[in-house]
Amino acid sequence: MPGTQPPMSIWAQAPDYVTPAQRPPVGTPLAPHPSTPTLFTPLQLRSLTLSNRFAVSPMCMDSAWDGLMTDFHLVHLGSFALRGAALTIFEATSVAANGRITTGDVGLWHDGQIAPMKRIVDFIHAQGQHAGIQLAHAGRKAGNLPGHDPLLKRGVNDMATVADGGWPEDVWAPSAIPYNATYARPKALSTEQVEGLVRSFAxxxxxxxxxxxxxxxxxxxxxxxxxxxxxxxxxxxxxxxxGSFENRIRFLVEVIQAVRAVIPETMPLLVRISSTEWMEWTGEPSWDVPQSIRLAKLLPDLGVDLLDVSSGGNNADQKIVIHPYYQVDIAGQIREALRAEGKSMLIGAVGLITTAEMARSIVQADGTLAGETDGTVEVEVGTGQTAKADLVLLARQMLREPEFVLRVAHNLGVEVKWPVQYGRAHFRGAKV
Incomplete structure (x- = not known):
């Protein structure tokens, strides 16, 4: 006869399976004390409590079929939750079929797309971690070929033809201005179509x-x-x-209001912006940091709990001066401006976060670490007596190292919970 099952107390249960429970969640300090880095302290977002300050940033994997998530996404996203990311945000998920960046993008425009996605969220919850979704529409940058297509003989970001499963005649934008010559020429949305898209987000x-x-x-x-x-x-x-600033932000404001109206009061709402287009060099009006600060000050009253500060991507002619803190410093500016006016919205920082010391410095209130380097020159990061952000969001570094949270803990001398299945593989000795 088969043996008796172990007590259910060591198992996490999902609707159709059980899996070994991770209690506490992986990445949680086992013996927190006053000197524990802020990076490994909880973060409260309405009713949501994150066990540490690490979030997985949305990453387009071009691996969906007709907008449906697959087993690839289960392994890809589940691996981050298993290894200590307190929050995993699913990739840009289109609210309309023609809003996908590529033909391989994920969508949530019909009910059939719910079940494959739910399976992954259930797994993440079974690890004691949390899952978020990024709702999106690609606009004029929609309808491209997946960059990893093994049969691809054209360049990445080339327009997908009808034969490729694309929709080159159904690409939308605020104005009929293509991104560049390899993208489709978009159609300008009517006022009614914009209002319809607000409903699509909701x-x-x-x-x-x-x-x-x-x-x-x-x-x-x-x-x-x-x-x-x-x-x-x-x-x-x-x-x-x-036209005016108020009119240009209207679509975003209406989307925020529509989404906030259908989600529970207890659920946190995040917004990601490009804080600058990096087009100031032209001398012509563009979206820039002062406008981002102006927008940020409006968001708390709209029910936004965290602003995810990125940059660029709207113009092929952008000119970015890249260093490790090139986006983090902007996040810090926005955070400081909000705090100066008593605004309580949290800030997320992204981009080139590859070391334990840098991750720590971004959210640590007792000062940042100078001397970070981009590999060629030392970058001054200031005295930084206050944190630049409240949460670090990681993408490429998590692809390189899904166990990045565990390595950062080791290098900062924080003993954290490891996956119960991997307990014999702890990092040992000096920094790794």
Whole structure:
């Protein structure tokens, strides 16, 4: 006869399976004390408590079929939760079929896309971690070929033809201005179509609730549709959605209001923006940091709990001076401006976060570490007596090292919970 099952107390249960429980969640300090780095302290977002300050940033994997997530996504996203990321935000998920960046993008525009996504969220919850979704529409940058297609004989970001499964005649934008010559020429949305897309965001949010997500992020960055409306370079409209700052942010404000209206009061809402287009060099009006600060000050009253500060992506001619803190410093500016006016919205920082010391410095209130290097020159990062952000969001570094949270803990001397299955593999000795 088979042996008796172990007590259920050591198992986490999902609707259709059980898996060994991780109690406390991986990445949680085992003996927290006053000197524990802020990076490994909890973060509260409404009713959501993150056990540490690490979040997985949305990463487009071009691996969905007709917008449906697959077993690839289960392994890809589940691996981060298993290895200590307190929050894993799913990749840009389109609210409309023609809003996908590539033909391989994930979507949530119909109910059939709920179940494959729910399976992954259930697994993440079974690890004691949290899952978020980024709701998006790619606008004029939609309808491209997946970059990893083994049969691809054209360049990455080339337009997908109808034969490729693309929709080159159904690409939308605030104004009929293509991103560049390899992208489709978009059609300018009518006022009524913009209003319809606001409803599409709300309907996708309702589906996301059925999936079981813990939080949602509205994607208004990287030159996708909402970002295109913010910019005077890509928004040449003369209706209520174009012209003045108030009109250019109107679409985003309406989307925030629509999503906030359908999600529970207890659920945190995030927004990602490109804080600058990096087009100041032209001398022409563009979206920049002062406008981002102006927008940020409005968001808390709209029910936004965290602003995810990225940059660029709306213009092929952008000129970025890259160093490790090139986006983190902007996040710090926005955070400081909010605090100066008593605004309580949290800030997330992204980009080139590859070391334990850098991750620590971003959220640590007792000062940042100078002397970070980009590999060629030392970068001054200032005295930094206050944190620049409240949460670090990681993408490429998590692809390189899914166990990055565990390595950072080891290098900072913090003993954290490891996966119960991997306990014999702890990092040992000096920094790794």
């Amino acid at each position: 309907e996708a949010a309702e589906r996301a609730l059925k999936v079981g997500f813990d939080t949602m992020e509205i994607h208004a960055a990287h030159g996708y549709l909402l970002s295109e409306f913010l910019s005077p370079i890509t928004n040449k409209r003369t209706d209520k959605y174009g």
